[in-house]
Amino acid sequence: MDLINLFDFEAAAREKLSAMAYDYYRSGSFDEITLEENHAAYDRLRLRFRVLRDVSERDLSIELLGRRISMPMLIAPTAFHRLAHPDGEAATARAAAAAGTIMTLSTLSNCSIEEVAAAAAGPLWFQLYVYRDREATRELVGRAEAAGYSALVLTVDAQVWATRERDVRNRFHLPAGMRMANLMTSGLDSIEAHDSDSGLGRYVASLFDPTLAWSDLEWLAGISQLPLVIKGIVDPEDARRAVDHGAAAVIVSNHGGRQLDTSIATIDALPAVAEAVDGRIPVLVDGGVRRGTDVVKALALGARAVLVGRPVLWGLAVNGEEGVAQVLDILRKEFDVALGLCGCRSCAELDRDLLAGV
Ligand SMILES: Cc1cc2nc3c(=O)[nH]c(=O)nc-3n(C[C@H](O)[C@H](O)[C@H](O)COP(=O)(O)O)c2cc1C
Secondary structure, eight states: OOOOSHHHHHHHHHHOHHHHHHHHHHOOTTTTTHHHHHHHHHHHHHHHOSSOOSSOOOOOOOOOOOOOOOOOEEEEEOOOGTTTTTTTHHHHHHHHHTOOOOEEEEEOOSHHHHHHHHHOOSSSEEEEOOOOOOHHHHHHHHHHHHHHHHOEEEEEEEOOOOOOOOHHHHTOOOOOOOOOOGTTTOOOOOOOOOSSHHHHHHHHHHHBBBOOTTTTTHHHHHHOOOOOOEEEEEOOHHHHHHHHTTSSSSEEEEGGSSEEEEEEEHHHHHHHHHHHTSSSSOOEEEEEEOOOOHHHHHTTTSSSSSOOOOOHHHHHOOOOOOHHHHHHHHHHHHHHHHHHHHHBBBBGGOGGGGGGTT
């Protein structure tokens, strides 16, 4: 089978993965309305392209938190890459580095913070879940900083865990011997099978800190020098508060439709957030990005860059590091074509006038 777009990669990955792993990666919460909407909302937007502007030379690179990256697509944090491929997050990080972009490592990775840093020379961000055990949390932050990660991505849309019904039915757990490598020192590294529930749901409910509040951003700033990126914002007032609390960037995200079901599609939430932030810090967006035109739309509506979650996992499952490289390359080429066909030569030229009726 030819793998020429990101949807092909999902179909091919499905053939390779266990039902438990595929369902875990693919699922949204409850009725999966937000999961659907994240991509469908992109498909509803129509581009009013411009012509005759010499687009022979196109520059896809952007500047983000003081660093130039090759394209406005980053790798979103996703858990458990060894469910897709034995090389796990190390392979993903190598592919990101080769593509000249940033990988965000999940707290819940199978390769450790240090292993991933050693595997890849490219820029890395560390995604943080705050545990009730604040010492364990502090240790994660310290390790990421010591290993050279260049930003902390605090996920704020998962303080209460939504039900992914497939995971409940499959009694989701990590296969024997598979661990969350960052949490071995604190003894929080395994996800056991539960006889009537998702093991991950049980893990999160008992260990993540549901008291997390805006005041904790000061606590985080006090234990780390790293720029803080807040992931999981859809409300403009929250975005303003993030700026006021010193965030270096925000990510408009609904966790890929895995948390509050029927929440707003991220591309629909983006314009108001971008307006509220008003250029003070970069706004990023994730959820449902599957085509180059999706990236064009996100940038036109005020995002500096997008993050991609599931397609990276599909690439990893199909062909390890090479598969992730292929997924990133497809998206880069599609974006390049879409940029040129919009009459633009750089990401900065994408503006809201390209979108009819928004
Ligand atoms: C399998 C899977 C695991 C995820 N794990 C995490 C995680 O550990 N931390 C986090 O902040 N977000 C996590 N997310 C959410 C992603 O970072 C991102 O918001 C989402 O996947 C983007 O949507 P997309 O998959 O449609 O591109 C996960 C998403 C998926 C699909």
